[in-house]
Amino acid sequence: MKIKNIGKAAALALTALAMVHCSDWTETESETIFEHGLTESNKSEEYYKALREWKKTDHAISFGWFSGWGEPATNTTNMLMGIPDSMDIVSLWGQWTNLTPGKLQDLRYVQEKKGTKVVFCSFTSYVGQNLTPAEYDVDEATREQFWGWNDNDQTAIDAAIAKYAKAIADTVFKYDYDGFDIDFEPNYGYGGKLASHNDRMHTLLVELNKYIGPKSPNPDKLLLLDGEPQTLNAESGPYIDYFVVQAYTVSGGSPSASATGTEDDKDRRLQTCLSKFSSTMTEEEITNRYVICENCESVTDCLNGGFYWRTRDGVTQDKAVCPSLVGMARWEPLNGYRKGGFGAYQFGYEATNSPAYKWMRTAIQAQNPTMK
Numbered sequence: 001m002k003i004k005n006i007g008k009a010a011a012l013a014l015t016a017l018a019m020v021h022c023s024d025w026t027e028t029e030s031e032t033i034f035e036h037g038l039t040e041s042n043k044s045e046e047y048y049k050a051l052r053e054w055k056k057t058d059h060a061i062s063f064g065w066f067s068g069w070g071e072p073a074t075n076t077t078n079m080l081m082g083i084p085d086s087m088d089i090v091s092l093w094g095q096w097t098n099l100t101p102g103k104l105q106d107l108r109y110v111q112e113k114k115g116t117k118v119v120f121c122s123f124t125s126y127v128g129q130n131l132t133p134a135e136y137d138v139d140e141a142t143r144e145q146f147w148g149w150n151d152n153d154q155t156a157i158d159a160a161i162a163k164y165a166k167a168i169a170d171t172v173f174k175y176d177y178d179g180f181d182i183d184f185e186p187n188y189g190y191g192g193k194l195a196s197h198n199d200r201m202h203t204l205l206v207e208l209n210k211y212i213g214p215k216s217p218n219p220d221k222l223l224l225l226d227g228e229p230q231t232l233n234a235e236s237g238p239y240i241d242y243f244v245v246q247a248y249t250v251s252g253g254s255p256s257a258s259a260t261g262t263e264d265d266k267d268r269r270l271q272t273c274l275s276k277f278s279s280t281m282t283e284e285e286i287t288n289r290y291v292i293c294e295n296c297e298s299v300t301d302c303l304n305g306g307f308y309w310r311t312r313d314g315v316t317q318d319k320a321v322c323p324s325l326v327g328m329a330r331w332e333p334l335n336g337y338r339k340g341g342f343g344a345y346q347f348g349y350e351a352t353n354s355p356a357y358k359w360m361r362t363a364i365q366a367q368n369p370t371m372k
Contacts, residue, residue, distance in 0.1 A: 051085055052115035061088035062364045063291055063343030065121060069095045072102040077351045080110045084361050089117045091181040096120035099175055117178035119222060124182050125192030127164045161200060162207045169211035172221055179212055179222030187228060198233045205239040214241050230272045237277035242340050245269055248295035249307040249324050255300040260308040261324035266292055266331050287337040294325045294344045302349040305359030329363035342367055
């Protein structure tokens with residue numbers, strides 16, 4: 001969809017939202033304690049209905065990896081409830097199994113009340129990663145025996161990948177998550193017998209799409225791939241809902257006060273992805289699925305909205321107004337198609353900002369401006 005064209009469904013939804021100011025959706029909720037110590041906002045059902053309807057429209061998404069998910073408490077700092085209302089997709093980085101009743105209540109609230117989609121994230125460097133029963137996860141040989149993996153038998157390898165895909169999907173449905181996010185970084189220290197082989201990764205994606213993903217019987221259950229989607233085989237692209245690119249200005253968690261992110265870098269990254277998948281997808285499809293993310297692993301930089309930001313005209317923006325997180329939200333592809341969205345790693349560190357999630361909320365507004 002071209003940026004200048006707003007679909008009829010979206011236009012109708014926005015009309016319906018005229019009485020609900022969408023800047024409210026980026027606010028953290030007022031807190032009232034109720035059963036199990038969970039928090040609940042005091043906003044109207046009209047507000048939440050409008051919010052849910054907005055999230056169903058065709059728009060660039062806001063995304064983030066969330067770690068440190070805690071038990072319901074007297075504040076929402078470590079809770080899904082505490083994140084900005086208008087975030088579209090949250091990917092859980094750790095702590096996504098063995099959910100307590102309190103966490104399940106927190107999860108259901110953001111899904112059902114706010115329309116926020118919650119997926120879980122894991123590396124898939126090898127078959128069974130993060131899903132092998134503890135008694136079989138003692139060494140590589142025991143683990144591979146459990147999954148049926150045999151280095152010298154392609155049929156056994158394919159069957160083991162299929163078994164792993166089914167276990168991933170079973171976890172999605174067990175907790176009623178909204179999908180799965182593959183952390184795919186084979187060239188950054190996370191390769192393995194699965195991730196370092198594109199043919200095997202393609203098999204995994206095909207098998208997952210028997211249950212979740214854009215080609216599955218359950219297309220509402222998302223399949224994301226973050227990290228290095230551009231290194232996959234071209235045939236794998238159509239099996240992924242979003243290419244979530246770690247378009248980080250810096251890597252690691254050390255503060256980097258002078259680092260600068262640029263629009264030119266994002267243009268180059270998108271072109272690489274377009275070139276890779278052009279034989280199996282249209283340029284519009286690829287662009288609509290392309291999500292760029294900033295690294296907020298440094299608490300200091302996270303609280304400042306990231307790093308400096310330079311636009312295509314070579315002008316470095318005022319960091320107090322447009323840090324890199326906001327710059328990524330504002331970035332629009334040169335081809336005129338809507339991008340998939342923007343996001344951040346460890347955005348949860350900004351829960352302690354003043355106000356909470358100050359820069360994430362600013363970025364959400366920058367990407368999808370408030371309707372007046």
